[in-house]
Amino acid sequence: MTKGSLSEQIVTGLRDACYVWRKEMKQVFRDEGVLIFFILVPLIYPLLYSWIYNNEVVRDVPVVVVDNSHTNISREFIRKCDASPDVHVMFYADGLEEAKALVSRQLVCGIYYLPSDFENRLLQMQQSTVSVYCDMSLMLTYKAIYQTAIEVSQLMNSELQKSLSGKYTTREEAITAHPLTFDAVPIFNPSGGYGSFILPGVLMLILQQTLVLGIGMAAGTARERNRYSDLVSIKPQYQGTFRVIFGKSMCYFMIFAVMAAYLSLAVPRFFNFPHIAGVWNIAAIMLPYLLACIFFGITVSCLVRYRENVMLLVVFISVPLLFLSGISWPGSAMPWFWECISWLFPSTFGIRAYVRLNSMGATLADVANEYHAIWIHVFAYFVLACGVYRFQISESHRHAMERLEFLKHKRAVRQMIKDKKMKSGSQK
Secondary structure, X not given: OOOOOHHHHHHHHHHHHHHHHHHHHHHHHHOHHHHHHHHHHHHHHHHHHHHHOOOOOOOOEEEEEEEXXXXXXXXXXXXXXXXXXXXXXXXXOOOHHHHHHHHHOOOOOEEEEEOOOHHHHHHOOOOOOOEEEEOOOOHXXXXXXXXXXXXXXXXXXXXXXXXXXXXXXXXXXXXXXXXXOOXXXXXXXXXXXXXXXXXXXXXXXXXXXXXXXXXXXXXXXXXXXXXXXXXXXXXXXXXXXXXXXXXXXXXXXXXXXXXXXXXXXXXXHHOOOOOOOOHHHHHHHHHHHHHHHHHHHHHHHOOOOOOOHXXXXXXXHHHHHHHHOOOOOOHHHOOHHHHHHHOOOHHHHHHHHHHHHHOOOOOOOOOHHHHHHHHHHHHHHHHHHHHHHHHHHHHHHHHHHHHXXXXXXXXXXXXXXXXXXXXXXXXX
């Protein structure tokens, strides 16, 4: 290889990238804060979250009944609710204020209120109502209380229809109560549980958030350890934009390739969440998703001045990002402004692709739009990361030149003072 040739530049660039990778790897394993976000959180947090929601559904949710009717039909309604597997009637109250006090003391999770004219309106062929009050802080208990009331009311409605129809055979009564029969089959979520519904998306969001938090904390550490708060060192190995980005991303990718395999393949099998997709399909999505998250984290890390800043930048947007992904709120019902905002984050398309592959049995062809969008994120954030690091390298170089000029000026002033002292001594 001749000096200054293309081959020598490539070899030098690879050598410098490996140097950056080695330094970044040492910094990661020496920094306890970065290790927490890179190793501990991805390992433990999904297990804790999945274990909490592993039951999928709740049973015998305690409720209080306010029965102002005190009639046979109202008591029948209460008995049927209590006989359901989801609700347990624990208390009877004389009024709503007493029932609210029980809810505030967290002795019950909901209230069934039956008005005094409950039976009279039914006997007069008028519509009667049952009021349901739920503690909305717990979505699973709200679902159990509300759905039980709906099912019991539908059952009693069908019985009233049969008694008023004047039919003589069981078949005629069945047709009157249910002219169109149907079987409700929850697609892609056989248990109808919360864990199978939301946790696959949470697992993908954990990958992005922990990556961005760890990279940002490492960047804050680099600035705090630098005398002049520069992100990039002035060493010769850090003077090339591509070699710095390549070295850092290689370090992060090596660590999170293991974490991604653990989160996307192992955790769903540990807790029997839907896991339909094959290993190669998951790998095809994880490769660009990890790269997009890494380059996104490197871009965001340039905004971090101190280690604590990254917590303020990233943690509070975790829940909004889950909603923006379209897994817990349909994207078709989302305003166009927020939908455009969601396109800025790799997690939006990564969550959609992973859920459709692993929970819905889709193929790579079915998620082609999400797959292409993730690759667009890879190239877009790679260009942004190179741009911001090019600026950081130029800033560190400028600061180094300023320090060098200051030292030269200081040395010149000292030399002038020394010359004056020597001249004054010779005159004496």
